[in-house]
Amino acid sequence: MEKLIQAIYGGIVYGSIFGMMALGLTLIWGALRMLNLAHGSLYLVGTYIAWALVTLLKVPMVPALLIAALGTAVVGFGMQTLFLNRILGKPGWDVGSLIVGVGVGMALDQSILLIFGPRVKQMPPLIPGVYKIGRVVINYNFLVVVAVAVISLVLLSLFLSKSRYGLAIQAVSQQPDAAQLMGIPTRTVFLIVMCISAALAGLAGALLSTVYQVQRESGANAMLMALVVTIFGGLGSVKGTIWAAYLIGLLQSFLMVYLGAGTALPGVFLFMMIMLVIRPSGLFGLGEAQRL
Amino acid sequence: MIQEESVSRQSVAARIDERLKLSAVPWSRLSVVPVVIALLVSLALPWATDLLPFGKFVLHLLILFFLWGIVVQGWNLIMGVSGIFSFAQVALFAVGAWTSGVITQQLGWSPFVAMWFGPVAATFVAVILGLPTLRLRGAYVVLLTLGFQELFRNFTTQGPNFVAGGGYGLRYVPKFPFEEWVGGDKAQFLYYYLALVFFVIASFAIWRIFYSPIGMAFRALRDSEVYAISRGVNPFRYKLFLFGFVAFFTGWAGAFYVHWYGAISPAIMLFGTTINLLAMIVIGGWGSFWGPIAGCAVLTVLPEIMRAVEQYRILLLGIVLALVAIFAPEGLFPLLLRWVRRLLGRQA
Amino acid sequence: MLKITNLEAGYGGSIVLHGVSLEVRDGEAVVLLGPNGHGKTTLLRTISGLIRPSAGRIEFDGKVLSEMSPAEIVAAGVVHIPQGDLPFPELTVLENLLMGAYLPDAWKQRRQKLEQVYELFPVLRERSNQLARTLSGGERRMLALGRGLMSNAKLLMVDEPSLGLAPFLIEEVYRKIRDINKSGLSVLLADENADHIAGFADRVYLLEMGSIVSEGTAEEMLKNEALLAAYLG
Numbered sequence: 001m002e003k004l005i006q007a008i009y010g011g012i013v014y015g016s017i018f019g020m021m022a023l024g025l026t027l028i029w030g031a032l033r034m035l036n037l038a039h040g041s042l043y044l045v046g047t048y049i050a051w052a053l054v055t056l057l058k059v060p061m062v063p064a065l066l067i068a069a070l071g072t073a074v075v076g077f078g079m080q081t082l083f084l085n086r087i088l089g090k091p092g093w094d095v096g097s098l099i100v101g102v103g104v105g106m107a108l109d110q111s112i113l114l115i116f117g118p119r120v121k122q123m124p125p126l127i128p129g130v131y132k133i134g135r136v137v138i139n140y141n142f143l144v145v146v147a148v149a150v151i152s153l154v155l156l157s158l159f160l161s162k163s164r165y166g167l168a169i170q171a172v173s174q175q176p177d178a179a180q181l182m183g184i185p186t187r188t189v190f191l192i193v194m195c196i197s198a199a200l201a202g203l204a205g206a207l208l209s210t211v212y213q214v215q216r217e218s219g220a221n222a223m224l225m226a227l228v229v230t231i232f233g234g235l236g237s238v239k240g241t242i243w244a245a246y247l248i249g250l251l252q253s254f255l256m257v258y259l260g261a262g263t264a265l266p267g268v269f270l271f272m273m274i275m276l277v278i279r280p281s282g283l284f285g286l287g288e289a290q291r292l
Numbered sequence: 293m294i295q296e297e298s299v300s301r302q303s304v305a306a307r308i309d310e311r312l313k314l315s316a317v318p319w320s321r322l323s324v325v326p327v328v329i330a331l332l333v334s335l336a337l338p339w340a341t342d343l344l345p346f347g348k349f350v351l352h353l354l355i356l357f358f359l360w361g362i363v364v365q366g367w368n369l370i371m372g373v374s375g376i377f378s379f380a381q382v383a384l385f386a387v388g389a390w391t392s393g394v395i396t397q398q399l400g401w402s403p404f405v406a407m408w409f410g411p412v413a414a415t416f417v418a419v420i421l422g423l424p425t426l427r428l429r430g431a432y433v434v435l436l437t438l439g440f441q442e443l444f445r446n447f448t449t450q451g452p453n454f455v456a457g458g459g460y461g462l463r464y465v466p467k468f469p470f471e472e473w474v475g476g477d478k479a480q481f482l483y484y485y486l487a488l489v490f491f492v493i494a495s496f497a498i499w500r501i502f503y504s505p506i507g508m509a510f511r512a513l514r515d516s517e518v519y520a521i522s523r524g525v526n527p528f529r530y531k532l533f534l535f536g537f538v539a540f541f542t543g544w545a546g547a548f549y550v551h552w553y554g555a556i557s558p559a560i561m562l563f564g565t566t567i568n569l570l571a572m573i574v575i576g577g578w579g580s581f582w583g584p585i586a587g588c589a590v591l592t593v594l595p596e597i598m599r600a601v602e603q604y605r606i607l608l609l610g611i612v613l614a615l616v617a618i619f620a621p622e623g624l625f626p627l628l629l630r631w632v633r634r635l636l637g638r639q640a
Numbered sequence: 641m642l643k644i645t646n647l648e649a650g651y652g653g654s655i656v657l658h659g660v661s662l663e664v665r666d667g668e669a670v671v672l673l674g675p676n677g678h679g680k681t682t683l684l685r686t687i688s689g690l691i692r693p694s695a696g697r698i699e700f701d702g703k704v705l706s707e708m709s710p711a712e713i714v715a716a717g718v719v720h721i722p723q724g725d726l727p728f729p730e731l732t733v734l735e736n737l738l739m740g741a742y743l744p745d746a747w748k749q750r751r752q753k754l755e756q757v758y759e760l761f762p763v764l765r766e767r768s769n770q771l772a773r774t775l776s777g778g779e780r781r782m783l784a785l786g787r788g789l790m791s792n793a794k795l796l797m798v799d800e801p802s803l804g805l806a807p808f809l810i811e812e813v814y815r816k817i818r819d820i821n822k823s824g825l826s827v828l829l830a831d832e833n834a835d836h837i838a839g840f841a842d843r844v845y846l847l848e849m850g851s852i853v854s855e856g857t858a859e860e861m862l863k864n865e866a867l868l869a870a871y872l873g
Contacts, residue, residue, distance in 0.1 A: 035431045083614050092621045094430060098377070099574055099617035106567055106610030114603055164738075164747060171728045171739045178726035181688060182791070183714035183743040220563055224442060227435050235431065262450045269439045269446075276436060277424040 007257040008250065013142050013211075015249025016149030020204040021226035022233065022241045023156065024197030030173035030236035031193040032088075034097040038079065038105035039201055040223030041112075046072040046202025047209045047218070048112050051121050061124075065148075065206050072202025073195040079104050080194040088190065109219065123209040145207045152203065153242060156196070160238060169193060173236060225252075228272045334488055338481040349596075351480050355552065357592045358491035362545040364572045364584045365498045366538035372579035373502065374510040374527075374534055377430050380421065380437035381542055382565050383444045386558075388414045388543025389550035390448065390455065393465040396551070398454055403468050407547040414543025415536045422535045427528055445561035461557040468551050483552050490548055494541040495585075501537070502581050506530060511579070564606075571613050577623030586625045641665050642687070642718070642795055642828065647696035647706075649686040655694065656682045657850045664795060664828050669821045671837055671858075672830040674847035680830040681723055683847065684797050687828075688720035689713045700795065715743050717794030723803060725784040729773035733764055736772050736783055740790030750790065757786040760816060778809040785816065795826040802833050814840060838862060 021043065028036045050068035053059040059067070083104065087096040125141035160166035172179045172189045180186055205214075205222070212218075225248070233244030248268060255267045337354065341347035363385055370376040388410030395406040425436045449459050457463055468486065470479040501507050510530070550556045572591045577583015598605040620627045642664040650656040656679045664670045674680050685691045687698055689710035698705040705713050728736050737757060741750040758765040761782040767775065775783060781801065788796055798817060802810045814836040821827045821840075829841075837844060837858055844861040846854040854861070 029431070035434060083618055086618050087621075095578070096617045096621060098434070099570070100614045102567060102570060103610045103613030103615075103617065106613065107607050108610075110603060110607035110610060114607065164742065167731065167735055167739055168742060170731060170735075174728045174730055175726050177690070178722060178728065179739070180690065180710045181714065181720050181722060181726075182739050182787070183711040184739070185711050224438070227438070231432070231435050262446075266443050266446045269443045273424075273436060273439055276428070276432060 003257050007254045009138060009142075009253075010257065011250030011253035012246065013146055013249070014252050015246035016146045016153075017204050017208050017222075018225055018229045018249050019153050019242050019245030020149050020200050020207075021222055022229035022245050023153065023238065024200040025226050025230045026233065026236055026238065026241045027169075027173075027193050028197045029230070030238075031169060032084075032097070032190055033093070034084070035101065036197070037098065037101035037223070038108065039101075039197075039226060040219035040221075041105040041108035042072050042076060042198045042201040043205035043222045044112055044214075044219035045075050045108060045205070047123075047205035047214050048116055048121070049202070050206035051123055051209060051214065052116075054123060055121075061210075065203065068206040069199040069203040072205075073199040075108070075202075076194045076198025077191065079198075080191050084194075085187070085191075088187070121209070121214045123206075123214070125210050139211070141210055145211060148207060149204070152200065156200075157238060157242070165192075225268070228268055231272055232275055331492075335485075338484050348480065351484055353592060353596060355480075355484055355487045357589055358487040359545045359549055360569065360572070360592060361491055361585055361588045362494040363542050364569050364576075364588045365495060365581075366542050367569060368573050368579065368584040369498050369501060369507075370531075370534050370538050372573060372584070373507060374531060375430065376426065376531055376535060377434045378437045378535070379434055379566055380441045381538075381569065382561050383437075383441035384414045384418055384539045384542045385546035385549070386444060386448065386556065386561055387417050388546030389556045390462065390546075391543070392547035393462040393550040393556060394454060396466045397462070397464075403466055403551040407544070407551060410547030410550075411540040411543035414539045414546065418539030419532065419536045422532045426531045426535060441561055441566075445558050448558040448561070456558070459558070461555065461559075462550065463555045465550050465554050465556070467554050487548060487552075490544060494544070497541065498538075499581060501534070506534075510534075567609075567613075571609055573623075574613055575616055575624045577625045578621065580623065580626060583623045583625050587623070641701065642826070643697075643699045644687070645697045645699075647683070647686065647693055647698065649682060649691050649693040649696075651682075651691070655850070657686065657693075660696070660847070660850070660852055662845055662852065662855075664826050667821075667824060667826055668842045669818070669827045669829070669840060671834075671841040671844045672828065672847055673834055673837075673844060674830075674832070676832050678848050679850040680832075680847055681799055682850075684720055684799050684828075684830055687713075687797060688718065690720075711743070714791060715745070717792060718797065719788045719791050719793040719795070720797045721784050721788040721799060721801075723799040725780045727772035727775070727780055727783055727787075730771060732769050732771055733775070733783055734768040736787055737764070737768075737790050740787035743791060746791045749792075753790050757789050760789070760819065761786050777804055778806075778812070781805060781809070781813055782816070785813075785820070789820065789825075793825060795828060796820065797828045797830075799830050800832065801829065802831055802836075810836070 021039070024042075025036060025039055028034055028039075046068045049071045050064050053064040053067060054061060079100070083100045084097060087093055087100075090096075125139070158166075160170060168179065168184045169189055169192070171182070172184060172186050176186055179189075205219070208218075208222070229244045229248050230241060232248060233240035233242070248271075251271060252264045252268055255264045259267070338351060341350045341354075344350060363381060367378070367381045370378060391413040392403070392406045392410035395401055395409055396403055399406075421437070421440055425433055428436070448456050448461055450456060455462075468483065470482040473479075474482060510527075546556075568591060572587035573584045574587075575590070576585065576587020595602070595605060616624060642662075644660060644662040647657055647660040647662075648655055660679075660683060662670075662672075662683075672680055672683070682691065686693050687705060689705065689708060689712075693706050696706070700716055700718055703716050705716065705718065708716070728739065731739070734754075737754060738750060741747050741753055746753065758768075763779055764782055764786050767779065772780070772783060785798070785801075788798075796817075801813050801817060805813065817827060817829065818840050834844075841858040843857050844855065845852050846861075854864075
């Protein structure tokens with residue numbers, strides 16, 4: 001019984017974090033048609049900025065998290081303006097954007113390594129202490145992480161579906177030519193999407209580092225899971241991604257609790273691959289997955 | 293009337309000629325003299341390195357160049373030419389290595405026999421992976437192949453002991469019996485020659501496909517897939533073929549590697565190796581034939597030269613990759629070649 | 641008033657439009673006739689700013705459109721309703737319409753404009769919460785027109801309004817466009833088909849091979865049956 005609670009509760013935590021990571025990826029895919037392989041590195045950037053602020057500069061947790069998200073957004077801004085904008089709209093975009101993502105991601109990873117060194121880092125928890133239900137231990141910290149993640153997801157969803165600019169972002173993702181004809185500034189939209197996506201990744205990284213230790217591989221792992229969630233939910237679909245995040249989060253959690261930590265990653269991947277074979281566009285994907 | 297006939301016969305002949313030229317082995321593209329010289333030089337190289345103080349190291353580098361050269365050419369053929377964005381090439385290399393290594397370790401067979409199972413296994417795996425994957429568009433291929441590589445890496449880290457060796461991979465794998473044959477000193481020569489043979493055969497096979505109607509069709513397809521599909525061309529079978537074809541040589545290289553190095557670690561399937569190979573293709577010349585080979589040469593040597601500043605090297609590599617993708621998408625070498633030609637042109 | 645002088649434009653290396661000159665006076669309904677592939681869409685896209693002209697000048701209400709960005713051109717009051725409608729498939733009809741009023745001035749008045757559009761196209765009010773991709777061909781055409789009207793348009797440019805529609809729907813679409821024109825908006829309409837010019841257009845231009853080969857009032861053009869034989873029914 002307590003295993004079940006553990007599994008569900010863990011699933012919700014994972015789901016929340018995956019949701020934040022994956023949402024950024026899916027937004028970029030939707031708007032820019034780019035598979036942003038630098039996403040994991042952006043996650044790391046957020047983590048390390050937060051760590052440095054809290055540990056070295058003694059900044060309190062909440063502002064540190066916000067600055068980390070902002071800082072990561074700036075990095076995303078840089079990537080877009082320095083590199084991506086130059087090949088935007090040109091025929092070599094698919095390949096070029098992929099490689100830019102790889103290159104910038106590598107450079108960021110290495111920079112972090114050079115600046116901070118290889119040793120593992122740990123952030124202090126947001127709210128220390130635990131809450132016990134019988135023999136199940138629930139960290140307050142976990143709850144806070146979930147709360148923050150859920151709030152961000154909700155805010156973002158509302159922004160996208162109810163505000164003028166949010167609708168514009170959706171419009172550009174769905175039909176960029178028509179959007180231009182309506183006066184929507186597509187280049188600016190792309191930039192904003194990149195910044196939002198980066199901020200989400202950075203925030204996710206900073207948040208999760210209060211729970212788990214941080215190392216260089218964390219970025220790649222996080223990105224891999226985000227990719228899985230994005231695919232499963234359907235590239236480009238916000239609603240699908242959020243559903244998928246929690247489903248995959250629960251899947252991972254159940255695998256870990258009932259079958260052992262080692263089965264989580266392969267299990268999830270296997271699931272993704274089968275999923276893609278059966279229904280390539282994912283839960284709510286914006287089509288285009290299947291060739292004609 | 294007679295004039296018309298002869299004209300039409302001429303045009304028919306011209307058209308047949310054209311088709312023959314296309315499908316025939318493109319020997320005309322190959323100038324024999326440089327190739328023969330290159331072959332002779334490469335045969336003599338080991339002896340030359342012997343004269344150098346760090347000769348052994350150079351020989352080691354050359355063998356690495358051959359191995360990764362095979363992998364990179366194959367990856368370029370499927371990705372740069374045919375648009376298959378596979379990120380599972382290193383996994384296929386590993387499949388080859390593990391298959392051959394395990395066979396020699398568990399069944400006691402000779403590496404010369406076992407090494408053929410490597411490529412076969414790799415091809416088999418590639419076809420199975422390719423069947424569902426290659427029907428989908430670019431981004432999904434990236435994800436599925438990435439996923440596969442991660443799965444396999446996981447398997448070789450946490451799997452049964454004879455595969456994962458407690459997380460270290462394979463160790464103490466029987467090598468080719470070259471040491472017994474010619475004694476420790478000259479053994480590396482034989483490794484070198486075997487690798488050279490592999491490299492030449494693989495390169496030739498890839499070159500054949502590159503300039504064959506299939507290769508040319510693919511290059512056209514890559515640039516306008518929608519058009520090709522609208523004309524009824526089904527690229528899937530060809531892609532599957534190419535994917536398996538390349539997997540064979542990639543697995544071959546892996547099998548050689550494990551019997552040369554004597555070990556293989558799952559860490560090879562971390563993203564770093566893949567990125568290095570990607571850099572060779574991007575910087576060397578995406579979709580060109582010689583580009584990736586040149587890129588491989590540079591990026592095999594460079595890490596060793598820059599050992600002291602290893603961390604900066606990777607940082608630099610990342611930045612260079614991004615810059616090349618933006619400013620020189622065909623690769624640095626084609627760009628350099630053009631500048632050189634322009635310079636020579638001006639002087640002439 | 642829209643005034644185009646000696647326009648030259650194309651894609652990549654090839655020039656599609658050669659020395660095109662054309663006018664749409666305030667309140668006019670002008671039809672641009674021509675076979676498909678001869679530059680009608682290119683012309684409209686050049687006016688709306690998606691294509692940069694290589695020579696010539698486009699002026700509207702004293703502003704030089706040929707030097708402005710698409711967003712500025714929309715703000716100036718020139719709205720292009722593209723061929724094939726290009727709706728936002730995963731947004732509702734209402735959301736599609738709202739996007740038509742994206743620019744700040746139009747956005748402030750979006751509720752009034754929405755009412756106006758619903759008056760003109762009642763079917764859109766019925767379907768306002770449906771996703772755009774579930775609409776039928778005729779409804780999508782109405783949506784595209786309605787979307788264009790949500791802005792503060794002074795000149796509406798419609799590309800192939802008859803594309804893919806059954807004859808009775810085509811009639812209805814033209815009727816609506818006529819009503820729009822009667823309410824004061826200038827209209828520049830590009831079509832391959834001359835069936836509905838009578839009673840609708842004030843003037844007609846004939847665009848062939850990227851050049852204006854003939855122009856005149858609707859009566860003059862209709863009388864020239866030989867000319868129009870290719871373009872009728």
